[in-house]
Amino acid sequence: MQRTLLATGVGLVLLLAAGWLAPRWLVSLATLALANGLVSLGIVVMMRSGVVPFGQGLVFAAGGYAAALLFNKAGLTDMLLLSAVGGVAGFLVAAPFAPLLARYRGIFFAMLTLALSMVLYGLLMKTETMGGSDGFNVGRATLFGWKAPDAKSHYLLWAVTATIACVLTGLVRLYCDSQRGLLSLGVRDNELRVEYLGSSVANIVAWNYVIAAALGGVGGALAVMALGHIDPNFSYWTTSGEFVFVAILAGHHSVVAVLASSFVLEIVRSFSSSYFPNTWQLALGLFLLLVIRFLPDGLGSLLARPAFLRRRAERSAPVAGSEVLP
Numbered sequence: 001m002q003r004t005l006l007a008t009g010v011g012l013v014l015l016l017a018a019g020w021l022a023p024r025w026l027v028s029l030a031t032l033a034l035a036n037g038l039v040s041l042g043i044v045v046m047m048r049s050g051v052v053p054f055g056q057g058l059v060f061a062a063g064g065y066a067a068a069l070l071f072n073k074a075g076l077t078d079m080l081l082l083s084a085v086g087g088v089a090g091f092l093v094a095a096p097f098a099p100l101l102a103r104y105r106g107i108f109f110a111m112l113t114l115a116l117s118m119v120l121y122g123l124l125m126k127t128e129t130m131g132g133s134d135g136f137n138v139g140r141a142t143l144f145g146w147k148a149p150d151a152k153s154h155y156l157l158w159a160v161t162a163t164i165a166c167v168l169t170g171l172v173r174l175y176c177d178s179q180r181g182l183l184s185l186g187v188r189d190n191e192l193r194v195e196y197l198g199s200s201v202a203n204i205v206a207w208n209y210v211i212a213a214a215l216g217g218v219g220g221a222l223a224v225m226a227l228g229h230i231d232p233n234f235s236y237w238t239t240s241g242e243f244v245f246v247a248i249l250a251g252h253h254s255v256v257a258v259l260a261s262s263f264v265l266e267i268v269r270s271f272s273s274s275y276f277p278n279t280w281q282l283a284l285g286l287f288l289l290l291v292i293r294f295l296p297d298g299l300g301s302l303l304a305r306p307a308f309l310r311r312r313a314e315r316s317a318p319v320a321g322s323e324v325l326p
Helices: 004-019 025-045 057-074 079-101 104-125 152-176 179-189 191-196 201-227 238-252 255-275 280-294 301-318
Strands: none
Touching: 004 152, 025 057, 025 179, 025 201, 025 255, 057 079, 057 104, 057 201, 079 104, 079 152, 079 255, 079 280, 104 238, 152 179, 152 201, 152 255, 179 191, 191 201, 201 301, 238 255, 238 280, 238 301, 255 280, 255 301
């Protein structure tokens, strides 16, 4: 736990310093990448239990619309409160479906989550009070009632987003190292053995799903504040596919790799759409194929490998005071 807390603090300081030195366009891009990365982080939590949701656009849109509506209708403008509201909205939207989805695996789980996301997309498209197909704009958020000047507004949002992302990433790391988090790996490998140990597989999958939903809701609220606009495409299947793309690219070994992979996606998409507007999806696809071919466990395996080698060396090292027999 101490190592996780230390890494979280150091990571936050580095992100805040990098945001202060980086140009405004890069800070804005990185802010959106962190917001989207939280949604993919939830997918990674689900991947550890052997299922992949293809409909995280459901909770992404739920969190985004909840934050946007409260901003415009109720006058709630605080960044931290809007982020918390987004997480609660994602949790509440997903909770009724969690017991049902926990019964399914493989393509059935993926398609059911995708269907729920597309149902919300259809409702948002037809609801005029939600802005219909065009959506609606959201103004600049504040922090504890303070509204930053135009020149520093992007950095304030970056600082809040980086803080929330680091805290949630650290909590997810602690959860993955906990008993329930380790049982999730057991569910992925052998559900029957986990049941024999006295744990409920359905309960583990359901809780992982609502945790992922809360992360997705927070990401949706932060994305709305970064973009200043929301529309039904937040819940469209291509949006959900991008989150899965990042999760596969990162793998389940490292939570830091998820945020890094989200940033890579935004960078590749930004530059490819500028120089190759008609073929940037091809560049992303080729990059993913290369990662799957040479790093089947994702980019996170590069970060996890040194720790694995260190633990193996510790296990193989002779015990102090022991004699080596001829």
